Amino acid sequence: FPSEVDLSSVPFKDRKISIVAIVGKSRLNSMSNKASLLNPVLDRDIFQGAEGFLGEKIDKRDLELFYDVDNQVVYLHYQSFGDAHRLADRCQELFQEKSTKEFHSVWEDNSIKHAKTLLYLFSISHIVLICHPGSTFDIGYVKLFKILDMIRLKLQGCLTEELSDYPISKDWYTSARLCSPRVLFVFQTATFELNYEDSDLSYNKSRSQKSPPIKKLQLKLEDQIYRILRKSRVITNISNNSLFAVPANHEFVYVHTKREDVVDPVISYLQLLRNFNTPVKEESPKSRSYLTNRRAGQGPITSSSFTGRVRESNFREFLWQHIELAFSKGFNDNVGRNPVSSIFELPVCDTWFQIALKLHQFFFTDIPEGKPQAHFNTLRSLLETDVRFSENRCNKYLPLAETAYQQDLPKHYIRSYHLQKLAQAKHVFSQFARGPAYEKYMRQLEESCEKWWKADRQRCEAISLTRNLCINPLHRLEDDLETDSNKNLPIMPHCSQIKTKAACNCGRKQADKEDCFDHKSANFDFYESLSKTCCSKLNKIDLPAFKASTTEATARQVLPVPEQVVQSHSQPHQRSSVVDTKRIDSGMSVLSLALSLEQSGTSDVYSHGQPDNLEQDDALSQPEREDVEERDGGDVTEDQDKEAALDGDKTGLKEVEVEEARGVNKDGGEEEDVEGEGPDKDDGQEETEEPESEDEIEETVEESVLTTTSRQHSTTEYLPGMIHTDSPAGLLPKFSSWSLCCLGKPSFYSHSQGLDLPGFLAGSNFLLPWDITVKANKEKWPTVGETAGKKGRQKRPNRDVGEVTLRVYLGNEYECPRGHRFFCSGPDKIIKVSSMCSVKDNATKLLTLDMPLYTPCNCRSTKMNIAQLMRIYIVTPDGPVKILINPMIQPAVSPCPLFHPGTDRPIELPPGGVWCLRLPHVYQGDRGVYTMPTDGQQLHMCRLMKGAFSYKETPVDG
Amino acid sequence: GHLVFEASSQNRLVAPPEMKHSIKLVDETLRWCDNAMEMLLDQTDYLVIGAIGLQGSGKSTILSLLGGNSPQDTYRNYIFQPQTKETKEEGSHQTNGIDMFVSSERIIFLDAQPVMSASLLDNLIRHDKKYPTEYSSAEYCIEMQSLQIATFLFTVCNVVLVVQDWFTDVNFLRFLQNAEMLKPQTPSSVHDSGSSQDDTPDYYPNVVFVQNKGSVEDFGLESYKAMQQTLLRVFENSRLKSQGCVSLATGGLLPGINNRTVETDLNLFILPTMEYYKNEQDSILSFLPEYRGYPSFNSLIKCLRNQLFSIPRTPLTHANLSEKNWFHYAARTWDSVRKSQLLADYNRLLP
Structure with missing residues (x-):
């Protein structure tokens, strides 16, 4: 949110304004985003795509604001991961950073933010446009709306407190929102193609009808969405009680038929070229159908731009009927036999800006301790069904995996055995544990097993010269230097408990020889000790050995x-x-x-x-x-x-x-x-x-x-x-x-x-x-x-x-x-x-x-x-x-x-x-x-x- | 579902009737259908390709074209019935349940009803159908059904085509991950499932992302790379095999997109909007082919088909199943998916 907006610079502070928010998803397209479709409404290119000339600035922000002073409308544009280019950018960033952060956590944060922003927008705007780049309603929204409604009611009290300092009407104050906002659904693609033939046909057959298939589709979608929302009780008869409302007797679904706002320039130029070429060929004696003649004359570019113009103006019509209503009567989307007057507030510009800022802080920057925080936590847990599922499941199977590790453990064991058992435990865990929490719990498992092992179960890993392992628990040798890491360890020599039989230097006496861990004991100590009882009296030729001249050899x-x-x-x-x-x-x-x-x-x-x-x-x-x-x-x-x-x-x-x-x-x-x-x-x-x-x-x-x-x-x-x-x-x-x-x-x-x-x-x-x-x-x-x-x-x-x-x-x-x-x-x-x-x-x-x-x-x-x-x-x-x-x-x-x-x-x-x-x-x-x-x-x-x-x-x- | 074994096993070597249209594997009430069995043989060299996607993304169309249809065919001749003009105008869906088709190359195609479909939900509400009491609301019923279909496809397919008609619905991607999470464990043996299966690793299919109705821009190198990287990152921790099988870079169809320019190898293929049957007319009209900025739909679908068919066929279970055994296995899987404890646990957590 542009919190740096200088309130004093906003003109016509005393004017009443209407607020339109646009949320939802958009496809990956560098030239436009979902708010671009507002441009024809405004007759200006305000909302640019990610690579528009404002790209730099826009990219950093989630919320764009444009105040159309002449028409007294404030447009808010929110971008989330639903907008594919943001998702792609974020992924790119994570790639470049080589971040170890798991994508799921990024994703979670984003969905929380998305939910909170929706709550925020629902409380400060009159009209919320929900964009679908495709042609079908995403029923995932139903779940989200239900959660938001629940949280909204919980937060209402807190929000009211926040608003207590402002000179606003009682209704606004108690309900903590301007009105029950109208939600309009915008679909950016039609389910069917309006290609040239189709559009031509529609012009030929029923030009006056204004492309009825689209109209039909819009109506069908309206019915569909209305039924779904009603059934799930997102919208109710009394709009004051629900998160939002859809108008009962106005269009609330708009299907955009133009594929793109900005066509590939190469295509348009080539089409233009074709248009100039085709009339020349028309001079040929070959007879042509009326259809092709017509099209050649009109040209696809004109026809498409014409259709586009039509659609654009239609969208403007579609949106403005709601805005106009907001300025005149306000929304009353209650249905049923006992109409209750609905709350509708047309705020003064200045107040609105102040409140919007204040609420933005409430939702995002400094969330008050206590209740609101708790509610946001509930929101998080409600949103993350998969995470909760995964956590539950991992939690359930972590002890099982740990038991698998601890089963049949010897008193002391070496690292390779530890790793072997750990792998076993991990296998058990991986059999049952699922989902995004998997990695986290896997680490926990590793840690707990490692801890278990390190707690007096570690075996010395010295390997004797005959490749046998020391069987003692982790210990230190007598002549080892004492360090922090080994000062608590018992002092004992290595021992593999493997004995061989060997004769002494001269070969006259045999004795058991302990498995040796260094060459001195193998080549010298053993023979030296045996020689005391045997060979020491024999004549020897001393072989070269070090003679110290100092004590500090x-x-x-x-x-x-x-x-x-x-x-x-x-x-x-x-x-x-x-x-x-x-x-x-x-x-x-x-x-x-x-x-x-x-x-x-x-x-x-x-x-x-x-x-x-x-x-x-x-x-x-x-x-x-x-x-x-x-x-x-x-x-x-x-x-x-x-x-x-x-x-x-x-x-x-x-x-x-x-x-x-x-x-x-x-x-x-x-x-x-x-x-x-x-x-x-x-x-x-x-x-x-x-x-x-x-x-x-x-x-x-x-x-x-x-x-x-x-x-x-x-x-x-x-x-x-x-x-x-x-x-x-x-x-x-x-x-x-x-x-x-x-x-x-x-x-x-x-x-x-x-x-x-x-x-x-x-x-x-x-x-x-x-x-x-x-x-x-x-x-x-x-x-x-x-x-x-x-x-x-x-x-x-x-x-x-x-x-x-x-x-x-x-x-x-x-x-x-x-x-x-x-x-x-x-x-x-x-x-x-x-x-x-x-x-x-x-x-x-x-x-x-x-x-x-x-x-x-x-x-x-x-x-x-x-x-x-x-x-x-x-x-x-x-x-x-x-x-x-x-x-x-x-x-x-x-x-x-x-x-x-x-x-x-x-x-x-x-x-x-x-x-x-x-x-x-x-x-x-x-x-x-x-x-x-x-x-x-x-x-x-x-x-x-x-x-x-x-x-x-x-x-x-x- | 309990299976009735066909008694007609005496003529095993006789090829099954050539299929013209798909046959129901799972009907619209999500019950298993046994009659598809007749189409299957007792041989083990086959490939199962399933498609999953949101409503209207073009699953049936793409599968039909992969199965042998050409874009010039009329809709009635399509293997899997694509959306008719009426369904399109009503904003509703076409496919119900799961349809199956076996091509002469012994490729088993599975076309499923759309996941998270508003139209299905609307049907449920409008016709006031009873949904199982364990689901607290109609939309959760649809969500759980969608998950059932997705987990089923993830279990019985060699390749799952993830069809989208725009890039990219985060909710759908997340849905796919949930489906992966809730996928039932691979039983160790076909014949004695339920016994100790501690050592068989879970099976995960190859996942190929197909962007349908792609625009000129989608075919650009930058956006192709961006799409790949995004999906790569999103499916980073996923065990679905989403890399190394299918790519726009390998076909050599686009001059800019090749193995040198595209370092990542995520399975992502882009198909343009289908050119229906206007090709002939255009060729009369003009000697200049219309500039599109991307290869023709036909060559792209051919390229996709070649790449899909050459995907290594890893066995679904530890044993190599014959087509008929696959059918039994799929039936059992469908049954276990319907009764899945994992899915039930998940359902309980829905708000």
């Missing part, structure tokens, strides 16, 4: 791969700046050549099955680093060891490539010079007796640790996961997931009896022999590298000359979750030796093939248990050879880094012992744990890379 954020590469490249460079200068002087050029050659060689070793370029980069950087370290270390023996290790690595199982051989050869000269120191030490080791050997071994251990950890590792930051080929250089884990210990002298193992350890399957506890032939003659050995081409041939004659065969025993032990253990002689081949026989296999396959990380266990269980490679036993002989182990494990389908114990080079095992390398139980990568693949096809991609074992001859003085 922190876990390094594991960097993404590309940065790792950069880092591993840059660090050696930094270190190279502090390289011993004299080494650089002596052999920089040689070394760099060797380095470049080595790179190609070593990269082969390090990048087994890694197609990934980045990883290869990383692998490349390693020898570089090592090389630098060699210079750095300054310990000559170490250098020699290193070179030999590399050499051994390659020669042990593969043919040495030409380039490599040359590279080694160049360094060979140096090696020879320093060899004098090495053998002495090795000899000492070999010859020591048992009690002393422990010390000796420890010494070696010291040494090997020294060698392995020679690269500068951070002492303030540790690696959160495990060491693998992609982990950043310079970081060590807090603990080693691996363990290497010595069970005793080689005599501990008897090849006829096998290893006497618990849990082994019968006949599967045998190690496999690996015979190494070494030359007894020490002078001969450098010739190995003399010329690569001849190497193969040279080896054979060497064997003839005083060679020694040493026997090493190897065993890859697999352990299944039930504690069964066995050795394999090849991939998925469990050693099975009957009591009478001896071991027939040898270790060749262990040496030359990738060994699977997982292999099915023989144990009889309903579900096949998969055993995991857990230990590697090596019986090292006494002799001029050192066994090197370099376990590289690929725990998942590539791309996946290779896990290794963290030493820079293969671990050298001291001779004369039964060694046991315990492998990690779980492999924790940077992005989580590499668990056993569920797909059997992928199982074989998890493997111990070949080349885990090698040897190095140590020169012994014959």
Whole structure:
């Protein structure tokens, strides 16, 4: 409503006015709206369509007002969703806003507003035009009118109070309206087409009759509407008592026959063109019917505009008879035998405007508290039958759905179970709940179920490393930081109540192993606790682990791969700046050549099955680093060891490539010079007796640790996961997931009896022999590298000359979750030796093939248990050879880094012992744990890379 | 309604009599009629198209034309009787109850009486007919009957044409939503309805909005888009399948309206005012075809028919019904709609 209308600017304030309101529906049409049909009445284009030049202003308002001063008529035009263009606009708006607001609520608000506006208009106007764009009466209005009537009577008292301050007649005051307004029905389309033929026909046949079909239709509709309204008691005999009245002896239905107020300009121009063309053709000799001649002459445009004019003037007539009556006598629409004088008030302009404003406030802007508000609420509930129905229904079935959720719930459960039950409940709800309130109640259901779950029914959702769930209610761990969200939770560890059986580090003792939730407990804590009663006294080789220099050691954020590469490249460079200068002087050029050659060689070793370029980069950087370290270390023996290790690595199982051989050869000269120191030490080791050997071994251990950890590792930051080929250089884990210990002298193992350890399957506890032939003659050995081409041939004659065969025993032990253990002689081949026989296999396959990380266990269980490679036993002989182990494990389908114990080079095992390398139980990568693949096809991609074992001859003085 | 099974099943393979006119499925007192059964076969490849709309919107005309009539046919030859001049002039309705017609393509057309019809209400009042006592007034009786028809069509049709002759009556749109809300649950099995049917999802038909008697402006891209968006928004939360089947954009009939310019895919088709039988005369009169601003009625109705017939035929129930089974199913549905608890609850809430 144009509340900003300046009352003082309204002219002729003392004139009496009549008020016409126009409400109803209109079709989607950008050029006109329902009020446009008033334009001919006014002889002016006042009411424009949505896209008229006043469009901007009009769009914002629901109520338009025009004061026809000359005729003293005020026209009010109300637009609601009934007007399709408003509905379309609103929808467009909602689209653009991406509003989450449900359309139904918008719709509801609009229908309330519509109803209130009608009430308002019924109380301030004399005539209400109800527009129907179609040709039939919308019986939905009957319901609306009944509701409005009910509310009007309730509100009458309140409205009277509102009017008490104005100088108005008593009638107006008590009834709170000008009169019982006359309602006129306007239909914008006729039920039938008035096309040219029809109109022509009507002109031909009955021009004087003024298109009687229309008249007939109007009368029929009047009868129809009157009967319907009477029957529903919307209109009664006494108009004062009803919401509105229809005139008993005036027309109150008008059917508009012109299709549109503004015809498509293209059409009119084309028709005009045709009109100019057709007369020309008429000159043709062809005879024409009178009809076509006539039409051609008259032309459709003239005929249609003529009809339009007629209709327009008719509409003006139709409306003005009512307006005139309002000015003269006022309406008296009472029928029946005892006529009561009806109330009719022709207000003074000024007063009317004031009251209209006041009432507008009453209805819309500031609704008084108390009664009126309550009445409006009743109005809302009466209007929204569907909403009430929906609410009732949803309300009824919400508890049912909730019960469905709560049925058979375990004490604690996880989210997925919650969601599953919620889906069940939602399904129940969706079966019965209907209508616009559905979404709202669905949300309620979700909330209430969620609340139910969160109220002490939540289960911890930690997943163990074997993919089992923690069974405890939601809790926090002891070392979790206390936050607001978890401070009320009980403190307890995760527990899946699943136990497996596992042996300790050395494999001599078995115990139940709780399902682990982190790799530390799986790879370290369990073994550490078992070792207290078993392996702690054994000789061990400590594997690289973090040593804190400060108390505030922190876990390094594991960097993404590309940065790792950069880092591993840059660090050696930094270190190279502090390289011993004299080494650089002596052999920089040689070394760099060797380095470049080595790179190609070593990269082969390090990048087994890694197609990934980045990883290869990383692998490349390693020898570089090592090389630098060699210079750095300054310990000559170490250098020699290193070179030999590399050499051994390659020669042990593969043919040495030409380039490599040359590279080694160049360094060979140096090696020879320093060899004098090495053998002495090795000899000492070999010859020591048992009690002393422990010390000796420890010494070696010291040494090997020294060698392995020679690269500068951070002492303030540790690696959160495990060491693998992609982990950043310079970081060590807090603990080693691996363990290497010595069970005793080689005599501990008897090849006829096998290893006497618990849990082994019968006949599967045998190690496999690996015979190494070494030359007894020490002078001969450098010739190995003399010329690569001849190497193969040279080896054979060497064997003839005083060679020694040493026997090493190897065993890859697999352990299944039930504690069964066995050795394999090849991939998925469990050693099975009957009591009478001896071991027939040898270790060749262990040496030359990738060994699977997982292999099915023989144990009889309903579900096949998969055993995991857990230990590697090596019986090292006494002799001029050192066994090197370099376990590289690929725990998942590539791309996946290779896990290794963290030493820079293969671990050298001291001779004369039964060694046991315990492998990690779980492999924790940077992005989580590499668990056993569920797909059997992928199982074989998890493997111990070949080349885990090698040897190095140590020169012994014959 | 209790069904009498036809004993004439011995000649199953014989095609039923070719239909010329529709046959009553539901009569004017809204009782089920069994004789339409004869027209149906024991085969499962068919499509049920129903039409719903306000009085005089052109349901019967459109269905007749889809069923095989051409605009040149005289009214008497129409499959579904369109409004005669007299009915038009009286402002009354034509179709009573629900009519059925099976085309040779095995398309079952259902033409229903208008919903929320003033003329039906007037008839009720004028003839002082008794309406069931559960309805508090005559107009509620009409409203409930309208809802019954709408929910019935929503349950037994593959496609429901929503016919309007102007865009758009909000009350009618809201009526459609109420009908959707009050639609009875889909029974799980044809043979044992009433048993536990917890897992069958409710069936919802494809709904195609047909704007009849469209003006030149209605064929404009802007207004077509506006109509689509409006309906899309209004039926946003509806489970009626109102998207992706029929569009003015797919036929390639209008240069401006194609899949590139129209992003939304609401089923909306616009038909112009029918050109009756004046085509011949015009062609003599002028070499220039009359400018309309839209494709001819014939090509549009052909396009609509093609699109409608190619709508994927999802089964109404979990089992694939044969035509005859469909008839039994429809009869049962009509029965359950008439006695629907949902509708009764709704009726009780009417003010």
